[in-house]
Amino acid sequence: MKTLGIIAQKGGTGKTTLSVHLAVQGTTEGMRVLLLDIDPQASATAWWKRRREQQPELIQAGGADLKRILEQARSQSYDLVIVDTAPHSSADSSACARLSDHVIIPTRPAILDLDAIGATTAIVSEISASCVIVLNACPPPKLFGEPHIVSEAREALKHYNLPVCEVAISQRAALSHALIDGRAVTEYEADGKAAREIARLWETIKRDIDL
Ligand SMILES: Nc1ncnc2c1ncn2[C@@H]1O[C@H](COP(=O)(O)OP(=O)(O)OP(=O)(O)O)[C@@H](O)[C@H]1O
Ligand SMILES: [Mg+2]
Structure with missing residues (x-):
């Protein structure tokens, strides 16, 4: 069993969006996946309650129960x-x-998000946790390379000396529309650009955790 923690001290960076999408990617490949929602806002739980499919499984819990679960x-x-x-x-x-x-x-790649990331990178650096920073809600890639804000964000993130994922997830309406009825974008618009980016992100994460 592998455990993937999604953390960011800043709100709205895409923790829940990435959690549910990666969980669905796993189930699509036949894995038994548990989504563990320890956020009192319970956004992943709300998504899961709207979902028709049985997988992934979900448990809502407090942070104090994490180890036991x-x-x-x-x-x-x-x-x-x-x-x-x-x-x-x-x-x-x-x-x-x-x-x-x-x-x-x-x-997110904007300066205010990057300014705030130090509170989160300090948590992983302090314990030398294996980690990756994922740029989310980025302007979509251009024909030739990444938009400036994404390459500038990569440059700024070098300061933290932590790996930054080569796959950046774009801001795409499909990624939030899919969640309305408890789906993931791969189930909502399987051939779309958002689904392709999520699939690429999943491949890099699988490689990182040797899954
Ligand atoms: N790549 C994206 N494209 C479009 N919308 C996105 C994307 N990522 C996140 N969003 C939207 O941004 C909002 C915040 O995302 P999300 O809830 O995943 O962040 P979060 O880090 O879990 O927030 P919180 O800190 O409150 O738990 C949501 O409305 C979500 O649908
Ligand atoms: Mg959330």
């Missing part, structure tokens, strides 16, 4: 657990990072 999951033949966390929750984020095999830190 992961231990239980380990004995229940899950292939992957994805933990969606709350913003402004350094204790829970830190516990999640410690208990995960790999941490994803989503960030």
Whole structure:
């Protein structure tokens, strides 16, 4: 079983969006996936309640229960657990990072988001957690290369000395529309650009965690 923690102290960076999309990618490949929602806002839980499919499975819990639930999951033949966390929750984020095999830190590429990322990178750096920063809600790529704001964000992120995922997820309406009835973009617009980006992100994460 592999555990993927999704943390960012800043709100609205895409923690839940990436959590549910990566969870669905796993189930599409026949994996048994548990989405563990430890955010009191319970956005992933709300998405899951609107969902018709049985997979992924979901448990809503408090951060204090994280260790116990992961231990239980380990004995229940899950292939992957994805933990969606709350913003402004350094204790829970830190516990999640410690208990995960790999941490994803989503960030938007705008300067205010990059200014705020230090609070999250400090959590993973302090414990030398395996992690990757994923640029999310970026302007879509141009014909030749990435938009300036994305390459500038990559440059600024070098300061933190942490890996930045080569796949940037674009701001695309399909990524939020799909969630309305509990789907992921790969189920809503399977041949679309958003689905392709999510699939590429999934491939890089699978490689990172050796899944
Ligand atoms: N790549 C994207 N394209 C379009 N909309 C996006 C994208 N990423 C996130 N959003 C939208 O931005 C909002 C915030 O995203 P999300 O809820 O995933 O962030 P979060 O980090 O989980 O927020 P919180 O910190 O409140 O838990 C949502 O309305 C979501 O639909
Ligand atoms: Mg969220």
